[in-house]
Amino acid sequence: MTNAVIVMNNDMSTNHTSNFIQRMKTFIKSAYADAPALSALTIIMLVLMVPKLGALALDTRLHNGINIWIKPIKFDVALITYTATLIFFARWIPQQTRKKTWFKYFIAAVVISVVYEQIWIGGAAAFGTSSHFNVATLLMGLAYTIAGFGAVTLTSGALVFGILIARNKQTGLTDPMHFAIWLSSVLMFVLTVITASYMSSQLSHFVGGNLLDTESHAIMGWAKDGGDLRVAHFFASHIFHVLPILVIAASHVFRTVSRNMVIVMAMLYCIFTFYTLWEATQGLPFLAGIIG
Amino acid sequence: MIDMETVFTFANAFVLAGWLALLLAPRAPKLADRIASVVIPLLLAIAYLVLAPVFFTFTEGGFDSLANVMILFDNPRAVMAGWLHYLAFDLFIGAWQVRQARAHNIRHLVIIPSLILTLLLGPVGLLAFFITRFAYTKRLFN
Amino acid sequence: MSTETLFAISSPIAMLGWVALIISPIIPTWSDRIATYISPGLLSLAYMSLILAFWSDAKGGFDTLANVQLLFTQSEIAMAGWLHYLAFDLFMGAWIVREARKASISHWFIVPILPFTLLFGQIGYVLFLALKSALLLRRDQSLLSKSNQSTAA
Numbered sequence: 310m311t312n313a314v315i316v317m318n319n320d321m322s323t324n325h326t327s328n329f330i331q332r333m334k335t336f337i338k339s340a341y342a343d344a345p346a347l348s349a350l351t352i353i354m355l356v357l358m359v360p361k362l363g364a365l366a367l368d369t370r371l372h373n374g375i376n377i378w379i380k381p382i383k384f385d386v387a388l389i390t391y392t393a394t395l396i397f398f399a400r401w402i403p404q405q406t407r408k409k410t411w412f413k414y415f416i417a418a419v420v421i422s423v424v425y426e427q428i429w430i431g432g433a434a435a436f437g438t439s440s441h442f443n444v445a446t447l448l449m450g451l452a453y454t455i456a457g458f459g460a461v462t463l464t465s466g467a468l469v470f471g472i473l474i475a476r477n478k479q480t481g482l483t484d485p486m487h488f489a490i491w492l493s494s495v496l497m498f499v500l501t502v503i504t505a506s507y508m509s510s511q512l513s514h515f516v517g518g519n520l521l522d523t524e525s526h527a528i529m530g531w532a533k534d535g536g537d538l539r540v541a542h543f544f545a546s547h548i549f550h551v552l553p554i555l556v557i558a559a560s561h562v563f564r565t566v567s568r569n570m571v572i573v574m575a576m577l578y579c580i581f582t583f584y585t586l587w588e589a590t591q592g593l594p595f596l597a598g599i600i601g
Numbered sequence: 602m603i604d605m606e607t608v609f610t611f612a613n614a615f616v617l618a619g620w621l622a623l624l625l626a627p628r629a630p631k632l633a634d635r636i637a638s639v640v641i642p643l644l645l646a647i648a649y650l651v652l653a654p655v656f657f658t659f660t661e662g663g664f665d666s667l668a669n670v671m672i673l674f675d676n677p678r679a680v681m682a683g684w685l686h687y688l689a690f691d692l693f694i695g696a697w698q699v700r701q702a703r704a705h706n707i708r709h710l711v712i713i714p715s716l717i718l719t720l721l722l723g724p725v726g727l728l729a730f731f732i733t734r735f736a737y738t739k740r741l742f743n
Numbered sequence: 744m745s746t747e748t749l750f751a752i753s754s755p756i757a758m759l760g761w762v763a764l765i766i767s768p769i770i771p772t773w774s775d776r777i778a779t780y781i782s783p784g785l786l787s788l789a790y791m792s793l794i795l796a797f798w799s800d801a802k803g804g805f806d807t808l809a810n811v812q813l814l815f816t817q818s819e820i821a822m823a824g825w826l827h828y829l830a831f832d833l834f835m836g837a838w839i840v841r842e843a844r845k846a847s848i849s850h851w852f853i854v855p856i857l858p859f860t861l862l863f864g865q866i867g868y869v870l871f872l873a874l875k876s877a878l879l880l881r882r883d884q885s886l887l888s889k890s891n892q893s894t895a896a
Contacts, residue, residue: 341739349736356732356788363792366744367819370796378796436799609808639872646865653863664862667750667818670825674815677808683824684811686864690831693868697838721805722794724787724830731784742776 500545517592541586778837
């Protein structure tokens with residue numbers, strides 16, 4: 310009797326694990342079907358994040374007062390989130406478009422840009438030096454300039470995806486959701502380029518404060534003792550996550566969600582992003598002007 | 602007594618010939634594979650056998666802790682034997698990558714980065730090859 | 744994390760692979776996955792961590808034996824070198840087991856070769872090559888004599 314129960318339980322647990330593996334396989338297969346190059350890139354980045362986490366545990370070198378591997382790992386998380394989002398959105402681009410040669414070359418440019426940022430940021434950390442704002446040597450200055458072009462190229466992925474989704478009338482999405490997805494993708498590019506290019510025109514992302522990462526928010530790492538231009542960049546690059554989620558939330562609260570409501574939400578979000586940018590330029594920490 | 606630095610230089614040049622064969626493998630796949638996975642590792646193993654008795658005669662050091670492994674490497678003969686081990690196995694794994702790439706129809710050009718990484722930083726090259734192969738076959742295991 | 748801790752963690756990861764190889768007739772698929780991909784993969788990731796963190800400040804290099812020896816005086820780099828052995832010896836062990844299965848060589852012949860591969864990598868490889876050619880040669884000869892008999896009969 311007891312044996313029978315145990316055997317049954319065992320059977321069930323193996324079923325569960327094989328179900329999970331099966332589901333993961335289907336998940337990866339559908340990702341590959343929608344965006345093969347970006348899927349391969351995302352998996353590679355996930356794998357290569359592991360040795361960086363190992364380096365974080367082993368390395369004692371500091372940069373701006375914190376472990377030198379924090380920055381590469383934060384960029385890993387950000388870039389993996391970004392490419393995963395592109396993979397997720399790719400299903401709403403017509404398959405014929407995705408098969409076109411120009412589209413494949415464009416994706417290749419995005420992939421190469423992401424790989425370049427990874428090597429530049431990880432390599433700088435391995436050699437114990439800065440990546441962004443590092444113009445100390447000719448080589449690092451050149452690497453930073455190339456990284457700037459790379460950053461615009463990789464972000465333009467959102468712009469191109471947004472335009473292609475906008476032109477696709479057969480996404481199967483509800484009209485406000487379709488609108489929110491393409492609008493926020495386009496805005497992601499616009500806001501990110503504005504906030505990032507302002508940041509790169511400065512000598513540091515800190516405005517005032519101790520110019521170190523020691524006085525900072527626990528998770529995000531933004532300065533608490535002065536302005537931090539990374540705040541606005543963060544909100545800019547997440548509009549294409551937030552806006553679709555807001556549409557889902559709104560559809561639960563209101564009976565219908567209209568395009569106008571999406572526009573209002575997008576405008577409020579943009580205003581908030583620009584507010585955080587202004588706040589940082591004034592040397593104020595995140596939300597210091599409101600919360601105090 | 603042979604100078605270990607001479608053995609070192611000679612062994613390196615010898616192994617580089619094997620790597621060259623692997624880089625040019627598409628020209629003569631069978632020959633390159635024989636050279637890199639049998640001939641050179643075999644000859645390196647003979648050299649290793651000549652040097653390895655140092656492991657049996659050690660009075661200090663061992664394989665049980667990192668500190669003991671480091672004591673073993675105080676002896677140039679032991680380091681030389683250990684180096685031959687790296688040379689042979691890195692090359693063997695390079696040859697394995699070339700064979701695998703052929704079996705999975707992966708273009709030779711694509712695996713050249715992982716071959717170079719295997720030559721320089723063995724395990725990083727193996728990882729690079731696993732990733733490359735996965736990107737091609739979408740399968741983690743063989 | 745200290746390098747001695749990493750040493751203590753990496754040994755069981757490698758041993759898991761060796762145990763899987765010893766019992767490979769029972770679990771052929773998974774023993775190969777563990778000993779070719781999972782264990783060497785994990786060890787390689789740890790190796791890469793050490794390289795990322797400590798290579799740029801390391802003294803020494805690959806150009807002379809004296810410089811290689813200098814590398815091994817730094818515990819972090821010595822640890823990376825150790826992981827390199829653990830990963831590649833295990834990989835070789837798994838390859839030997841696979842090859843033996845392909846050539847239908849009894850696992851009993853392979854079991855004594857595995858400890859040599861674990862301790863003195865190359866010796867294990869050479870022993871396997873010798874064993875394989877000897878067995879294949881004998882097989883060829885017995886086939887030859889059989890076919891001779893059949894023609895005689």
